[in-house]
Amino acid sequence: MCLGMKRGGVLTLAPDTLMFERDLVKEQDVMREAAFSLMKFSPMVALCDEETIVVDVTASLRLFGGIVKLCQQMRDIVDAIGLSARVSTSPTGQGAWLLAKSAGRAHIRRRVLKMASLERKLGALPFQSVQEVRAFADWFSGLGCKTLNDIRRLPRAGLKKRCGVALLDSLDRAYGIAPELYEWLAVPPAFSARIELPDRIENAEAMLFSARRLIVQMCGWLSTQQLALTHATLTLEHERGRSAIDPTIIQIALAEPTWHEQHLVRLFKERLGRTELVAAVIAMRLSAAKIQAAEPPTETLFPEPGGSPEDHNRLLELLVARLGAENVLRAAPSSDHRPECANRWISVTDTSLPAKPEGxxxxxxxxxxxxxxxxxxxxxxxxxxxxxxxxxxxxxxxxxxxxxxxxxxxxxxxxxxxxxxxxxxxxxxxxxxxxxxxxxxxxxxxxx
Structure with a gap:
């Protein structure tokens, strides 16, 4: 089987083949979802044709541990959304795009950091890799062209007259001769994302995968805005229509502001594990209810033996998510000399009373x-x-x-x-x- 075959021909060759109708709107939604999630690595993210996302990571290489670790983290983000991706890097966005499309070939390297290496790798690609060349594929084949190097050897004036300016501009952008202009995604001032579940889900723990898709989007939004989350709202939507049921709202308060995906996933896992659904869930929405400016991380020469205050607060958050706020208490003694009267315990989430009164x-x-x-x-x-x-x-x-x-x-x-x-x-x-x-x-x- 190959692309372009008709349904009848496919079923003749493979009767057990499953057919699905393509939904372009949902494809665009999931691409935007992936693009916002990748903003964790750079605010310069652009959606391009042929299901391609371009991310400018020039300023992020050292922060995320180098190109190899950065690519692996990007792949993990895409996997969390439920997509598969071919990740490539090059000095130009167009070059990385072409390398990713041809990454299935054994002799093509996906990570190129120098312009000289990029020219060699691009020159060996089949000319059909470039979108603007395909309209003239028969003409180039008639001239004996097979690779991009073959096309670049042809006279530019003749190519411009025969194929137009778009083809030459695309090649020049890929080889770094012409500047690249991308329409970077605009970041919304507030975060609120919604996804529809693939099926009716009656167990709250089974929604963790879909919740993680929302979390990685929110972490990308927080990173590019340099914000930290202090309170999130997860809304679980039930049936609509005549038998409509009010949505289940889960409030998640954090003792320590954070923008880290792993910590948020653990919190959501504990809260969903304690949630009893009144009906099946068909969609869910995550909103960043309260945020504040993120403080840059600081390192100490000698780590504290019992962990940092941030580690202590994260532990309390996990305990609250697992046991409930009413079961995780802190001492808040009252101003009374009698021990049995002074002994008072309140929830760790209650900040209205001081830990130790005056006197x-x-x-x-x-x-x-x-x-x-x-x-x-x-x-x-x-x-x-x-x-x-x-x-x-x-x-x-x-x-x-x-x-x-x-x-x-x-x-x-x-x-x-x-x-x-x-x-x-x-x-x-x-x-x-x-x-x-x-x-x-x-x-x-x-x-x-």
């Missing part, structure tokens, strides 16, 4: 774990007992509070040590009068 003591010992309800200790030989006799190793810290809410508390707190060297936070109730019973001891916290 809280910072030099007093506090346990890592506070019991929800103090545990009364038994006494042995006039000493509190918890698995073994406890010995106080700190002076008393007196806490008297609660008179303002009719819940008066009067205690003396100590750090106590057991025989196995484990430490506990215990307190002794202060009796209200000298005739009162012996004071009681309670366990209130454990030190790590």
């Amino acid at each position: 809280m003591p910072s030099d007093l010992p506090r346990p890592a774990w506070l019991l929800e309800k103090p545990l009364q200790l038994m006494m042995k030989n006039h000493r509190p007992f918890y698995g073994s006799p406890l010995k106080t190793v700190s002076p008393a810290e007196r806490i008297e509070a609660g008179w303002f809410d009719n819940n008066l508390t009067s205690r003396d707190y100590f750090v106590a040590q057991a025989n196995d060297q484990s430490c506990y936070w215990i307190y002794r109730e202060r009796p209200g009068s000298a005739e009162a019973d012996d004071p009681r001891w309670f366990l209130h916290g454990l030190f790590g």
Whole structure:
């Protein structure tokens, strides 16, 4: 089988062949999708004829680790969208275009960095590679021409008179003789992209591939705008018409602004894994709800042993996406000297309360774990007992509070040590009068 055959001839040779109607509109949409995704590597991206995308990466080679790594990253981006591509490089965009179209030939190198090498590689290409030459293919074949070198040996004046200026201009642009003028894609001021799913999807996790297609587009938009994402909205569209169902909206808030694809894909994977769909999804839309200027990455000579603050924030984001914001808490103690009243925990996504209110003591010992309800200790030989006799190793810290809410508390707190060297936070109730019973001891916290 070959290009141009009729449907009947194809089915005669291969009856099991699957036929699909070509949708030019969808082809253009997916090409624009790929072009916006490739803006991660350069803001100068142009859509050309014959399903070709030209990217000027002159200023990006060092940033992305050289031409080999850059080409591999571009191929990964295209694979994430669900396309296959032949990637080539050359000093000219037209030259890279021709090399990519002929990359299936074993003797053609796809990566050329010097103009002299480009001239040799282009000269060996069949002349049908150039779009403007094909209209005169029979005439050139009659002259015995097979390659671009054969055409370039012909007199320019005769070629111009016979074939017009467009053919010579195309060759001159490919060989770097004439300047190239591309219509670079304009970047929209806000990002919002939508794709229709190939089928009705009833499992949220199965939508990760389509969600990644949207993510790589957004990362390309963020990179070319030098922005970082702080809040994204993923909208899952359900049935339309009479049985229309309101879309499912997933809000994704980030503790640390980011524009990195891998981190966003992990977040979306966790959130989609926790999402229960009310109906099948037929389309999805991703919007960058909140953005801010991206800060350039900084490197330190000696990395922090526990990771950087950015690493800590990324971990919290993953935990929130996996467990839910209501299950990932941070301490936000209230201004109360009573430990059980001061002990307050809120979601890590809640920034309305400070981590430590003013006036809280910072030099007093506090346990890592506070019991929800103090545990009364038994006494042995006039000493509190918890698995073994406890010995106080700190002076008393007196806490008297609660008179303002009719819940008066009067205690003396100590750090106590057991025989196995484990430490506990215990307190002794202060009796209200000298005739009162012996004071009681309670366990209130454990030190790590």
